[in-house]
Amino acid sequence: MSDVVIVDYGAGNTRSVRAAITHVGKSSEVSADPAAIIEAPYVVLPGVGSARSAMEHLNETGAAEALRQRYRDDGPTLGICLGMQLALESSEEDGGVKCLGLLEGKVVRLEAERVPRLGWAIIDPWGDAYYFAHSYVAEAPDVVATSDGLTVALRRGSFLGVQFHPEKSADAGLNFLGQCLSLV
Amino acid sequence: MPLPRLIPCLDVANGRVVKGVSFVGLRDVGDPVELATYYSSGGADELVFLDIAATPDDTKTMTSVVAEVADVLEIPFTVGGGVRSVEDASRIIESGADRVSLNSAALAEPSLIGAIADRYGSQAVVVAIDAGEGVVHTHGGRVATTTPTLQWAVEAAERGAGEILLTSIRQDGQRSGFDLELTAAVRGAISIPVIASGGAGSAQHVADALRVADAALIASIVHENPSGLPGLRREIESLGVHLRPLKGRA
Numbered sequence: 001m002s003d004v005v006i007v008d009y010g011a012g013n014t015r016s017v018r019a020a021i022t023h024v025g026k027s028s029e030v031s032a033d034p035a036a037i038i039e040a041p042y043v044v045l046p047g048v049g050s051a052r053s054a055m056e057h058l059n060e061t062g063a064a065e066a067l068r069q070r071y072r073d074d075g076p077t078l079g080i081c082l083g084m085q086l087a088l089e090s091s092e093e094d095g096g097v098k099c100l101g102l103l104e105g106k107v108v109r110l111e112a113e114r115v116p117r118l119g120w121a122i123i124d125p126w127g128d129a130y131y132f133a134h135s136y137v138a139e140a141p142d143v144v145a146t147s148d149g150l151t152v153a154l155r156r157g158s159f160l161g162v163q164f165h166p167e168k169s170a171d172a173g174l175n176f177l178g179q180c181l182s183l184v
Numbered sequence: 185m186p187l188p189r190l191i192p193c194l195d196v197a198n199g200r201v202v203k204g205v206s207f208v209g210l211r212d213v214g215d216p217v218e219l220a221t222y223y224s225s226g227g228a229d230e231l232v233f234l235d236i237a238a239t240p241d242d243t244k245t246m247t248s249v250v251a252e253v254a255d256v257l258e259i260p261f262t263v264g265g266g267v268r269s270v271e272d273a274s275r276i277i278e279s280g281a282d283r284v285s286l287n288s289a290a291l292a293e294p295s296l297i298g299a300i301a302d303r304y305g306s307q308a309v310v311v312a313i314d315a316g317e318g319v320v321h322t323h324g325g326r327v328a329t330t331t332p333t334l335q336w337a338v339e340a341a342e343r344g345a346g347e348i349l350l351t352s353i354r355q356d357g358q359r360s361g362f363d364l365e366l367t368a369a370v371r372g373a374i375s376i377p378v379i380a381s382g383g384a385g386s387a388q389h390v391a392d393a394l395r396v397a398d399a400a401l402i403a404s405i406v407h408e409n410p411s412g413l414p415g416l417r418r419e420i421e422s423l424g425v426h427l428r429p430l431k432g433r434a
Contacts (some may be wrong), residue, residue: 015278016280019255048304114375114376116346116376120186122187135306
């Protein structure tokens with residue numbers, strides 16, 4: 001079995017996430033198989049596509065229930081961008097979508113001078129800049145980091161979610177990913 | 185607000201970087217993968233690849249270039265040139281590009297912007313506008329349309345574009361500075377970010393552009409001396425524009 005299962009929800013680009021995982025010395029596979037998701041040493045829920053189509057795919061394949069089971073089992077999981085947002089209870093995107101509900105909180109339309117919020121921004125309290133590309137943002141209690149006052153990292157139990165893209169954040173992103181995957 | 189971005193633009197035809205890249209330190213200056221990696225390690229915040237041939241054969245080659253780049257690059261990149269349909273966009277994004285850039289195809293068929301944004305999100309759609317004398321131009325800036333630049337920028341944003349790549353035809357290739365007035369006018373008319381393009385000849389030019397835009401596209405200034413990118417960044421910062429800090433977390 002690979003070190004990391006990247007959850008497939010039919011929305012295309014998982015190539016960069018796979019490349020970054022390889023870069024930090026771990027093996028990965030892309031799968032929607034519930035058993036693989038439950039048993040993997042580490043799971044990444046990537047950030048591509050829209051909330052509605054992502055949840056539809058996750059529900060159809062059984063990956064949604066597998067992710068809930070994995071969370072109850074304390075299996076380490078990283079959600080990236082939309083993958084973090086999907087872990088909350090609901091999203092305003094696409095007219096309102098019920099999400100996985102692993103963590104308390106909801107996803108709301110971003111209110112900022114420029115939307116989408118595109119580019120590199122410093123994260124507090126970590127201090128480095130990471131790459132963001134988002135139009136929605138989390139409103140949730142389990143905040144571990146912020147950027148421009150927005151919630152950009154959440155942790156509860158074995159789930160860690162980040163709004164930025166570690167796979168697109170050069171050395172800072174690879175260091176972050178390396179630390180996450182040092183668990184496996 | 186995110187930090188202003190510095191974006192080298194590579195023109196690619198038939199799988200090779202064409203025109204203007206001169207540097208002895210690279211084994212193969214024509215290899216888009218090697219040059220992309222080099223610029224990334226030099227501190228590029230993002231890259232744009234422009235497929236300037238975009239023939240059917242070339243398109244296939246470009247798709248494999250995108251995949252190769254995605255396998256080694258850990259910064260975002262945009263691919264433009266030859267994106268004429270949702271299928272074209274899918275092929276490029278699913279090969280690993282973060283965003284596609286639409287130009288004349290979006291003018292001819294504005295609904296394409298929304299169709300791609302619906303599938304991949306607004307952040308994945310850049311609309312490139314070649315602007316001159318108040319109107320949008322096509323065919324690499326040679327043919328003027330009757331569409332006012334500001335009107336098209338507003339429409340593109342309303343239809344779901346996530347960013348405007350704004351090139352001043354007058355300034356492009358002149359190396360005498362960006363068209364700051366045009367850039368500020370377009371950015372003021374919309375609420376999505378704007379990449380300024382055309383005219384970078386010095387760090388001062390780029391710094392000036394980054395005060396009125398969210399990002400600056402650079403070409404010959406960096407292709408003539410790829411190893412000068414870190415120095416260019418430092419010079420821009422010394423002019424008071426804060427770029428992203430390059431050191432990773434210890």
